[in-house]
Amino acid sequence: MEMFCYQCQETAGNTGCVKAGVCGKKPVTAGLQDALIQVCRGVASAALGSVEGSDDFRAAGRFLTGALFATITNANFDDERLTALIGEGLSLRDRLVKRYGDAVEGGLPGAARWVPGGDLAEAGKKAGVLSTGNEDIRSLRELLIYGLKGIAAYAHHAEILGYEDDAVYASVMKGLDATARDLGADTLTALVLETGKAAVDTMALLDRANTETYGHPRITKIATGVRGNPGILVSGHDLKDLEELLRQTEGTGVDVYTHGEMLPAHSYPAFAKYGHLAGNYGGSWGRQGEGFASFNGPILMTTNCIIPVRDAYRGRIFTTGMAGYPGVEHIPDRRPGGEKDFSKIIELAGHCPSPDRIEDGEVTGGFGHDQVGALAGKIVEAVKAGDIRKFVVMAGCDGRHKDRSYFTEVAENLPKDAVILTAGCAKYRYNKLDLGDIGGIPRVIDAGQCNDSYSLAVTALKLKDAFGLGDVNDLPIAFDIAWYEQKAVAVLLALLALGFKNIRLGPTLPAFLSPNVAGVLVEKFGIMPTGEAAADIEKIMA
Ligand code: FSO
Ligand code: SF4
DSSP states (O other): OOOOBOOSTTOGGGTOBOSSOTTSOOHHHHHHHHHHHHHHHHHHHHHTTSOTTSHHHHHHHHHHHHHHHHTSTTTBOOHHHHHHHHHHHHHHHHHHHHHHGGGSTTOOOGGGGOOOOSOHHHHHHHHSGGGOOSHHHHHHHHHHHHHHHHHHHHHHHHHHTTOOOHHHHHHHHHHHHHTTSOOOHHHHHHHHHHHHHHHHHHHHHHHHHHHHHHOOOOOEEEEOSOOSSOEEEEESSOHHHHHHHHHHHTTTTOEEEEOGGGGGGGGSHHHHTOTTEEEEOSSOGGGHHHHHHHHOSOEEEOSSOOOOOOGGGGGGEEEETTOBOTTSEEEOOOOTTOOOOOHHHHHHHHTSOOOOOOOOOEEEEOOOHHHHHHHHHHHHHHHHTTSOOEEEEOOBOOOSOGGGHHHHHHHHHSOTTEEEEEOSGGGGGTTTSOOOEETTEESEEEOOSGGGHHHHHHHHHHHHHHTTOSOGGGSSEEEEEEOOSHHHHHHHHHHHHTTOOOEEEESSOOTTSOHHHHHHHHHHHOOEEOOOHHHHHHHHHO
16 A cells, blocks of 8 residues: 545545645655654644744644645645645744643653654554554544534634644544544544534634725626736635735736636635726636646636646646645735735736636626625515525535536426525535526525635524524525535535534535444434435425
8 A cells, every 4th residue: 555545525436645645745745744743743732732823833733724724635746745744833833842741741752752753654554544453443533633624724824824723623623633642532632523613613714804994895797808917817715815826916807717716706805996806717626637728828726625726727826825735826824914926927928818708607606604694584575485495515625536426416307495504515416507596695605715614603593593493403404515636525524513414415425434433423413315316306405
């Protein structure tokens, strides 16, 4: 076995990638990511001895959220950057061990003294997923780590906007530390559920960061066509990068387009004010190969999901933040108080032809909790009058798995009195279909990025109150969630922590759930796999 990774939905044979990642991750990169996780465990354990909120505690929290983010599927394929992060983590860990090692409750686990030596990737592989022999403990440890990776990504985005929560950092540390100790299944299960609570808090933090910085999203029509100017395409989830790029391109004659998960940016007042924010180009991340080729201009990947870079656009794609790809130019981080320098990309755009037209329509977004809150009265009326029979939450990720056509089929065939609530890139399976509206309420209500699933949960809780119900599960609501990578794991754990039950998950159940762990989720929370579209629709509407 050259590597082992089973963290995403596309894992080989739905069991594990052992020769090379289906995502394009090479064994060396996989080993380096394993090594980075092992280093993160050590940093976390040692940091637990420091005082919450102190400089050292925060330094550890920031390092951990950034580093975990770099190991998320399709975020960073660059061995040099991963090696640099491992080095940075080892020095931080050793400093923390020296200062606080004695104060750690229960003593430091072995991971805090781990010395990779020799070949880093090999050492990482040895400390990786399969180093845990018992399949249930392995499953719980990995479920915990993947939830934490999702939390880390969201916390990192919030931190970039100046919003941090020490309790979130503490949860990340506690969870990672637990995976380095000899803990039983019950303790780990309890920690997984606690992680769900931390995921809710992290999404709430990011929601606050986004809305206080950029305003509450407003219902917006977003063009999917193109203009005649040269353009820059911005993908990923990082709004701050988009903000700085928009400022730096103002008056240059270069338009800016969003791609994939950057689509919801159009709905924030702070972005909508830019006349040269021209529209959204292409489909979800899985189809970037074609879309990036026909875009003709520079592409900026601010986070995941980047897929193996094709020759057609190799010379005009850039990464920044925690994203990375070998041979692709990386735009360095901003200095304190400064901005990132996108001049190279802007200069390149000026020499590129304008994007080819691939479609010419519009999509509607911007249904954050604030806007939906304003619509609540209308929605409650529609439910009472029997015009809306069901809300179907179809949030989550898109992917390349052939069975994902299921989600299009469900959206197309749901009865006309069902409203789809969505967030994340899963929407690209149906957001360009004409599904109509119910008395002015659109049948697809798009809250935004995957982290805005929080907004959907807030909406559901508001509806629960509006109907005077004691339990969210008494609402006419069903969940049909598409997952792909680890942020979706965090979102799922968050939904469970908020008390939502009977969630359908597809297109496959995670390979990292052992039969026993999956059994617990089924029994406790009624989690179930997606099935045939027609049969599922019947059950959803029942
Ligand atoms: Fe999609 Fe990729 Fe946002 Fe994920 S773009 S798959 S859950 O990174 O984070 O929804
Ligand atoms: Fe395989 Fe997914 Fe891991 Fe990539 S991230 S190696 S596709 S399991």
